[in-house]
Amino acid sequence: MSLEGNKWPGVVRWVSGFILLALLIGLFYNLSTFSIRKEIAVLAGQVGQRVIVLDPGHGGFDGGARGLGGVEEKEIVLAVAKYLAEYLEQVGARVFLTRDEDEELAEDKVEDLDARIKLAEEVAADLFLSIHANSFPSPYEYGAQCFYCHNHPGSKNLAREIQGALVEGIDVLGNNYREVQMAEYYILRNLEIPAALIEIGFLSNPREEALLRQGAYQKRLAWCIFIGVVRYFSGSWLVEDIVN
Ligand SMILES: [Zn+2]
Structure with a gap:
């Protein structure tokens, strides 16, 4: 008792x-x-009426990178792009996706990329974001990373804002020490507007692959990218540059 x-x-x-x-x-x-x-909420007004093209990489016969668990890059990046489109549309942006289902835009890889670039030109886009997932021989690499090239003076700042928001907002696997990097990707250097390519994480890391498959994690990635875009349009990078 x-x-x-x-x-x-x-x-x-x-x-x-x-x-x-x-x-x-x-x-x-x-x-x-x-x-x-x-x-x-205060800055989001800057995004209204902007024309934004979101480019989920790969599609159709081109699956992109594949995780050890079998998931393909083309599926994950499409899901993240759709969540991001929702956030951007909620604050008034006009969003176009280069693809909204599992399809390639051309049989030839260069023609496929050209079709994505052409869409941005046709809709007179203000901004272009290509979304990808990474892969590396070592299974320990993790973390999102943003790339830019010198196609437009705004591209580096755009990439920096998105990278900053991703580093701030996501540390599930540990601190993300990655920084923006310059890279002469075909799609970036052939665009005349501010553009960035975002590798949202490593499918070659089994823990990150498991996260990337989850809707909640995909939404979180999209939310961080959204914050980066809002900060870019609001010109907060200008303020930071003056203060620093
Ligand atoms: Zn890719």
Whole structure:
């Protein structure tokens, strides 16, 4: 009897401790995201009426990179692009996707890329984002990384804002130490508008592959990219450059 009697207060203490911890984690999370949401709400007006082309890489016969678990790059990047399109449309942007289903744009790889570039020209886009997922021989590499080239003076700042938002917003696998990188990708150097190519993570890392398959994680990636785009259009990089 006395043993039974002593057991309950222990369980109650454990449960109430657990609830308190959950509440504290929730409070911390809300406080840290509140300031970002407030900032985005104020700046999002800058994105309204902008024409943005989102380019989910690959498609159709071209699956892109493949994870050890079997998922293909073309599926993941399409899902992220669709979530990103939703966020951008919610603040008034006009969004065009180079593909909204599993299809290639041409049988030839260069022609396929040219078709994506041509769409941006046809709709008189203000901004172009190509979305990809990475792969590397070592299974330990992780983290999103943004690339730009010197096709337009705004491209580097665009890539920096998106990289910053991704580093700030996602550290599930640890700190993302990656920085923006210049790369002469065909699609980037043939565009005349601010453009960036975002590698959203490594399919060759089994833990990251598992995350990349999850809708919640895809949404989080899209949200971070959205924050980067909003900050780019709001010119916050200009303010930072002056302050620093
Ligand atoms: Zn790719």
